[in-house]
Amino acid sequence: MNKYTVTSSHKKTRHNWLALAMCGSLYSAVLSADTDSLQRLKSFSLEDLADVEVSITGKSQQQLRDIPAAVYVLSEKQIRNSGATNIPDLLRLVPGLHVAQIDANKWVVSSRGFSSRITNKLLVMIDGRSIYSPLFGGVMWDQQNIMLEDIEKIEVVRGPGGAVWGSNAVNGVVNIISKHTDDTQGSLVSTLIGTEKNIISLRQGGMLSADTSYRIYAKHREHEESVFLNGSNATDDWRDTQLGFRIDWQASKDKQLTLQGDMYQGRLSERITVPSLATATFTDLLDDTINIQGANLMAKWEQTNNDGSTHHFQTYIDHVEREQWIVSEQRDIFDIDYQYSPGQIGQHNFMFGTGYRYVQDKLPDGNVSLGQVRIYTPSKKSDHLFNAFIQDDITLLENRLWLTLGSKVESNQYTGLEFQPSIRLRWKPAERQLAWASISRSVRTPSRAESDGLILFDILSAGPPPVGLVVQGSTDLKSEVLLAYELGYRHEVSKTFIFDATVFYQDYDNLVSFEMTGVVPSPIAPINVLSNTMNLANQLEASTYGLETSAAWSPHEKFNLLASYSYLKVEVSPKNSSLDALSELQEDLSPQHQFNITSNYQLQDNLKLSLIGRYVGELSDAAAYTELDSTIQWQVNNKLNLTLVARNLLDQSHPEATPAVFPTAKTEVEREFYIKLDWAFN
């Protein structure tokens, strides 16, 4: 029925740990109004009062301040100011995250190192539905096309979240949270026309009954090609369409049901280098078409009882189909989760959760005669995952000191039982300050490809018989394990200045290595090649350390600044028995230094300018770069909003990442301009 129930219940979804479990005293720290500024507000004329921009995130920001983890929330306003048109570009604004665009339809998004198109240590969800791919690990960003106008916020946790979120939340968790349908009433027509892309979005919101609201939406995108290094058009244009709905029913005062779903279809192009016996270099260029489609449906029930206890229940199904030269995949996921918190009992605030996930896939072999060698044994597989977690937030000193203990226990068919405990201490030295420390263990379970795949990557010599480079998965793989130590400090110095810093040391064991096993007769039955085979094993160790800081300063209601800086150092080393020769390459996949400065200026009541400066340090395969994005928003009247955006202003084009593993041809990200018209009406 109202937004507050919903806002808090969003948290109570799997974000419960943010809102409830990790800190029992969220609402105890209600900011008493600053007397001076309140007196000023009191003197405002009616017109001025109507013009005052209020901070809606006030409450969640307060909650945020009390969370003993490296949390960052990207607000709706930041999303609007950013001028971003897709989720990876939005995540560039999060301090510490590394985002790089490989070509027009491929991105890298990672936290705390190991950036790759397959960033398998970052868990990403939309409204609590995991979009982490069990095939390779990582996220297929080209399959995510929700309306950015419908996002309420994006919550990001850097560092391990395994104790609550389970496997693969090793280096971070991203949860994209969509708006309640109460907040998307009426109609919206949004059209974007630009040098690199055209997007049209339509949304209709309304009431089905006095306590049930809904929205439906449709979105279509068409992206132009990026450029190859020589300036010619890269064949990576793409288009996709997504439809979806959400219904919220306030069943009674403290009970709420949400039903939501999406379906999509897309067609993307890429030019990739493939192994070939027909050319002198044993490689060939192939113009590939990627077809994607999928659908998902989700239901959530949330209930708060009079005694303060809460129940949260959610279930979803997700169907994904993907056809691509390097991979062909059909996958169905069924997931069900339940969470219960009895509320504060004496010094304790407990939280319990349990869940089950069923994953079933079909991975047809590639066409071997075309050199498209990818074989999965078995080609169809289903997996049952069970999990349970318990967490206790203990008040050691009233309003001063808390200890949070918890662990998730998970059972999967790849590695069996996994424990992911965490211990977090938080201390409030004074009002509006928080210092915290944590030690936690998180794991990444082997992906389906790492376990059961066999892929021909390259032809090394013509023979006869020809020798190929083959990577073979191993069913003996164990989970990658992280032990992380973090320290953080957050200080709301005044209402106009907030500062946040985290330092961390992360110690990894059993990271996946590529072990040369020498030349062996081909395991690829139909073709006569010798294989220089690399087997996957858990023979790498790594440690990372770094610093992530951010500050928000709003000296004036018409001007504010957000700045962030992050430092990261990664050291990877093979164990003594390992024959891995590639480990050093993993050290510079993510930048050591990243800066971001965003400034927003309210030029006039209806005119706003945002400037975003970004610096991303050097990678092993891409130079450091600095870019500037600019957004001008003009509220023409209460129905019409015009946005002008220029992105990557400092260079005609620049490279951000080099494609690895079945490389697509190297491309550069171009400077782009677009104009966006939003027409909202009832």
Next chain:
Amino acid sequence: MKLSMSQLTKNQLERVNSVLLVVLVLFSSLFFSSASAAKYTEDEVKAVYLFNFTSFISWPKDSFNNTQEAFTYCSLGGENSVTKVLQEILLGEKVAGRIVLLKNITKLSDISNCQVLYLDKRKNQDIALILQTLKNSPTLTVSDAKGFAMQGGAVELSTKNEHIKLLINVAKVKATQLSISSKLLRIADLINAQNDDGDEPW
């Protein structure tokens, strides 16, 4: 190793600082006219609205028992984050020469003798029942619950695009014998008004 890391960081931070400075200098001239301003919360703006209503709305004389009687704000369902701020605002204030009271009431039977009745949406109250109980007694009903004005409440505070908007049910206000100044009506969206000009064409 650790040392060099912190030094580097310091250098980088200095760079950030210098950039901040430049930006500041560039733009401070635009804004020097007013002192530093904080951002307000929804609760603060709502509370100031509640206070300001007394300047733009007048209550009939017979809504008070005598000339000494206090001007009374009531919050049904007990204290909430809006009335907490209101409490602070009302310190030392008078309305039309009367002292001002803020009462947190819990029983529906206590709502008589309230000049302003605030219903916080987070309390999830039975609005239909409350409005029915009040009938057309000279009480200004205000709430931030969605659809409040539509349901027959007088003033709805709604949050749209990070602004607090007023939605006034004009017929309801008239029925309760309160008179609203045109100044207030001008900044509000109106429903049940005789000549509906709340919705401008664009």
